[in-house]
Amino acid sequence: MDATTLPLPIIKLEQLGDPTAAACEGDFCAIPEHHQQAVVNRKLDEDAV
Amino acid sequence: MSEPIKVDIWSDVQCPWCYIGKRKFEAGAAEFGGDVEIEYHSFELAPDTPVDFDGTPMDYLAERKGIAPAQAQEMLARVTGIAKSVGLDYDYDHVHQTNTVISHELIHFAKSKGRQIEMKERLLKAYFVNGEHVGRIPDLVEIAVELGYDRDEVTEVLESHRFLADVKADVALAQEYGIQGVPFFVIDGKYGVSGAQEAATFANVLAQVQSEREAV
Numbered sequence: 001m002d003a004t005t006l007p008l009p010i011i012k013l014e015q016l017g018d019p020t021a022a023a024c025e026g027d028f029c030a031i032p033e034h035h036q037q038a039v040v041n042r043k044l045d046e047d048a049v
Numbered sequence: 050m051s052e053p054i055k056v057d058i059w060s061d062v063q064c065p066w067c068y069i070g071k072r073k074f075e076a077g078a079a080e081f082g083g084d085v086e087i088e089y090h091s092f093e094l095a096p097d098t099p100v101d102f103d104g105t106p107m108d109y110l111a112e113r114k115g116i117a118p119a120q121a122q123e124m125l126a127r128v129t130g131i132a133k134s135v136g137l138d139y140d141y142d143h144v145h146q147t148n149t150v151i152s153h154e155l156i157h158f159a160k161s162k163g164r165q166i167e168m169k170e171r172l173l174k175a176y177f178v179n180g181e182h183v184g185r186i187p188d189l190v191e192i193a194v195e196l197g198y199d200r201d202e203v204t205e206v207l208e209s210h211r212f213l214a215d216v217k218a219d220v221a222l223a224q225e226y227g228i229q230g231v232p233f234f235v236i237d238g239k240y241g242v243s244g245a246q247e248a249a250t251f252a253n254v255l256a257q258v259q260s261e262r263e264a265v
Contacts, residue, residue, distance in 0.1 A: 010225065010226070010227045011225050011226050011227075013226060013227075013235060013239060013240060013241030014239060014240050014241065015240075015241050015242070015243070016236075016240050016241070016242050016250075016254050016257075017242040017243065017244070017246045017250045017251075017254065018244070018246055018247070018250060019243070020244075021243060021244030021245055021246045021247075021250075022066045022069070022070075022131075022244050022245045023066050023230035023231060023232065023233070023243055023244035023245065024061065024064040024065070024066050024067070024094050024230055024231055025094075025229050025230035025231075026094060026095070029064065029065055029066055029128065
């Protein structure tokens, strides 16, 4: 394996925050369940006002 | 006076969570209240997408994921609702699905002028809110000119792809960090925060970094 085909080293990061937070990976953007629920909650709140 | 906390953000122009995450991070940074220095980095979610993709985002999603158009439409509607909750009016009926590499080149050009964040915001708005095309050079030049850049200079920069190497360097650095999805926030070079977190999460992480610095 020459230098150009060696895998890049991974720089270690300490992960913080909610690991299920919404993100886009590849050509797909996930929609976590709790976000759907948040939208439902917001709609309920708006209707209640 | 202490150094600002450096936040490196990997993001793509056509990533709905990146714009939502940007708003949430901004709210979190405001809640934190300390000095924060932000630098955006390029990430291409779908580098194989043609500049003139023949179809809507719904078509794209349905085609790529092998799902029914109605299901894709429902997913986009949900994202639109979440964007609305942070004050962003996504208009998927007029979004132009495209290849974003040249828009990243434009962001790097703006960075060379000390105006990166302004351009990043303008391109996200162009794509998600204004229905502007962010893959073609003439369209990107118009956006840059609107922001006060010199038409000839921007045209030359984009046509020569002078900043393409910088885009690819950002993508390579993302690989080194093991970043698979965006938005991704690297805070002070040691903490990784993935996705469109709540504003309070960002505020807490920034406060943690600040307190660690003060403890040294």
